[in-house]
Amino acid sequence: xxxxxxxxxxxxxxxxxxxxxxxxxxxxxxxxxxxxxxxxxxxxxxxxxxxxxxxxxxxxxxxxxxxxxxxxxxxxxxxxxxxxxxxxxxxxxxxxxxxxxxxxxxxxxxxxxxxxxxxxxxxxxxxxxxxxxxxxxxxxxxxxxxxxxxxxxxxxxxxxxxxxxxxxxxxxxxxxxxxxxxxxxxxxxxxxxxxxxxxxxxxxxxxxxxxxxxxxxxxxxxxxxxxxxxxxxxxxxxxxxxxxx
Numbered sequence: 001x002x003x004x005x006x007x008x009x010x011x012x013x014x015x016x017x018x019x020x021x022x023x024x025x026x027x028x029x030x031x032x033x034x035x036x037x038x039x040x041x042x043x044x045x046x047x048x049x050x051x052x053x054x055x056x057x058x059x060x061x062x063x064x065x066x067x068x069x070x071x072x073x074x075x076x077x078x079x080x081x082x083x084x085x086x087x088x089x090x091x092x093x094x095x096x097x098x099x100x101x102x103x104x105x106x107x108x109x110x111x112x113x114x115x116x117x118x119x120x121x122x123x124x125x126x127x128x129x130x131x132x133x134x135x136x137x138x139x140x141x142x143x144x145x146x147x148x149x150x151x152x153x154x155x156x157x158x159x160x161x162x163x164x165x166x167x168x169x170x171x172x173x174x175x176x177x178x179x180x181x182x183x184x185x186x187x188x189x190x191x192x193x194x195x196x197x198x199x200x201x202x203x204x205x206x207x208x209x210x211x212x213x214x215x216x217x218x219x220x221x222x223x224x225x226x227x228x229x230x231x232x233x234x235x236x237x238x239x240x241x242x243x244x245x
Contacts, residue, residue, distance in 0.1 A: 007058055008022075112174070148182070
C-alpha cells in the first residue's frame with residue numbers, strides 16, 4: 001500500500017525552480033533515504049510529503065490522514081518552558097487526549113527512546129542527543145503511519161549519530177511506520193534505509209535509486225559487510241554523477 005507519493009511535482013520559488021520534475025512513491029513500512037547535494041530540494045520534497053507545502057505543478061498523494069504524519073527536524077524544536085514529558089505529550093493533548101493519559105503515554109515513549117528518569121528535565125538540561133531523543137519520542141507517541149526526518153542527526157557527533165540510527169530502526173520495528181529521511185551522509189543512508197534515492201543538484205530530480213540488501217534493524221557488523229560497502233560506493237558514484245549533471 002502506498003502511504004505517500006509525489007507525482008511529477010515541480011516547485012518554483014521567486015529565485016527559480018527549486019525541485020523537479022520528481023516522482024517518488026513511499027510504501028507502508030518502507031524506509032527511504034533521500035541524499036543529494038545542498039540546495040537540491042531534499043527538504044522541499046519532505047515538506048511536500050508532510051503537507052507543509054504545495055507543489056507549483058504536479059500532485060502530492062498522502063494516504064496518511066490527520067495526525068498520522070509526524071516530522072522531526074534538524075533542530076529539536078522543543079518548547080523550552082516545558083518538561084520532556086510535557087513536550088512529548090503535547091501532540092496528544094492537542095488532539096484531545098486527556099492530560100493524564102497523554103502524559104502516561106509520553107512517559108512510555110520517553111522510556112522507549114532511553115530517557116526513563118528524564119521526564120521532568122527541561123530542554124536546556126538535555127544534551128543534543130537527548131533533545132533529539134525527546135523529539136523522536138514526541139513524533140512517535142502518536143504512532144504515525146508516516147515519519148519524516150529532516151537531517152535529524154546533522155548536529156550530533158558520530159558516536160551519537162550511530163546510536164540514534166540504531167534507536168530509530170528499533171523504534172521502527174515496533175510499529176513499522178513508513179519513514180522518509182534526508183541526510184548528506186551516504187553511509188548513514190545505506191545503513192538505515194531499505195531504499196536510497198539519489199537526487200541531482202538543484203532543481204532536484206532523481207539520479208538513481210538503490211535497494212539495500214539485508215533486514216532491518218541492522219545486525220552487528222553490518223557496516224563491515226561487503227554488500228554494505230558495495231551499495232555505499234554505488235550511491236556515492238550516483239551522487240557524484242548527479243552533482244555533475
